[in-house]
Amino acid sequence: MQATSHAARTADLCLVGGGLVGLAVGLGLQRNGLKVTILDEGDIALRASRGNFGLVWVQGKGDTLPDYATVTRLSARLWPQLAQRLQDGTGIDIELQQRGGLYLSLSEQELSAREAMLLKMQHQAGGEYPFQRLDLKQVREFIPQAGPEVTGATWCPEDGHLNPLRLLRALTELFLRQGGQIRNSGRVSRITPLTTGFRLATPEGDWHCDKVVLSAGLGNRDLAPQVGLSAPLVPNRGQVLITERVQPFLHYPTGHVRQTGESTVQIGDSKEDVGFDSGTTTEVMAQIAARATRMFPLLRDLRMVRAWGALRIMTPDGYPIYQASSQYPGAYLVTCHSGVTLGALHEGPIANWIATDTNTLPLEAFHARRFES
């Protein structure tokens, strides 16, 4: 019995963390022929993948790091292909829609600042960065229900959204169907680099693997130093509201409000530094509801049916860390805030990089050494 279970606890590669990041990387590693096991903490984990907003968002991302804009746009371009693969492999429609998105502004100052930021990004991209500043009249061509307090918006045709819970389910199902193992093993308490490979201690016993990928969100903070990496991550709370269902009226996602494929309206984009508290507060819920009703006054008549808080996984500059351990070859860190937007990047080029140790990405920009000094 001992021998049997010990033999079962080996894998070519273990991913620590079975959220959107770990599952997307896992699928890409399977595509590269690896036998992959995901060790997942279980439902006591913080679970950012169950609380996010669902935007596949391009505009404004990477204004201070052009390489981030590049990989974000690459991921957005790869998304339709991945969505199709998930649909074909599982029958699950993740409701991906990439017809463009709007970021509404309630003041002239904010709108001008956004335009200036996007102009700078357009310049950095050699002119190839599609966006448009819209006034209220133009906004209403996209969303007739925009309220009179809206001064305008920035529009980017590369923006979109999807259903993040369906995505999580589809990734999980395809990973399992392709022979992947997901162990709700409890928290990985210790990773020990061996002469070849790694030993991972979990409450259900030790796992052995040739390679290990850290995709544990905020849990990477404690794990990364054990394999010669660094993950200076902090939580940032977002609160989200869901309204009753109404006939589709919002046909494009916005930075603060979107209508889901099931006809509810989702309201979000609060940002709070409150440590590891993923709860909700009346004050913040009222704030985001008030802002949403200024943008779309007709929301005033809607009832809220659900609310939750979730913790974003933030590095000091907000950008991802994609890094291989030089001290312990075979260990990798993949951590980011935008697990939805970057999902297709993770399944594609990031997984290929981990599987083959060669890559075409500007990975130097995502090394954690940028936080040293």
Place this chain on the structure above:
Amino acid sequence: MPGASKFERLAYASNDWIQVTVEGQPVQVRPGDSAAAALLAAGQPAARTSAVSGDPRAPYCLMGICFECLLEIDGVPNVQGCMVQVADGMNIRRQQGAPVLNDSLAEGVPA
């Protein structure tokens, strides 16, 4: 269709009855019944049709959690029927899919 219900009333101390309408049909119910219970008493278990698939849905949890018993009550759409007590003359209709969200402000109706 009063009387066609598969639900049987338990013995009840009071003898009070009030009348509501379910999909236009008069139905006798007890004060304190929920609107969802009135629907079941009327023998019309389908409370709504799904906003996604159009399939009929019936009251399920009867305690405010599942949102399967959404009704249009006295003209107000998407009301959880299990959370509302009946009142004399209440007009209860099925919730057909998702309601259209009208901009009451744009139409000059006070919010």
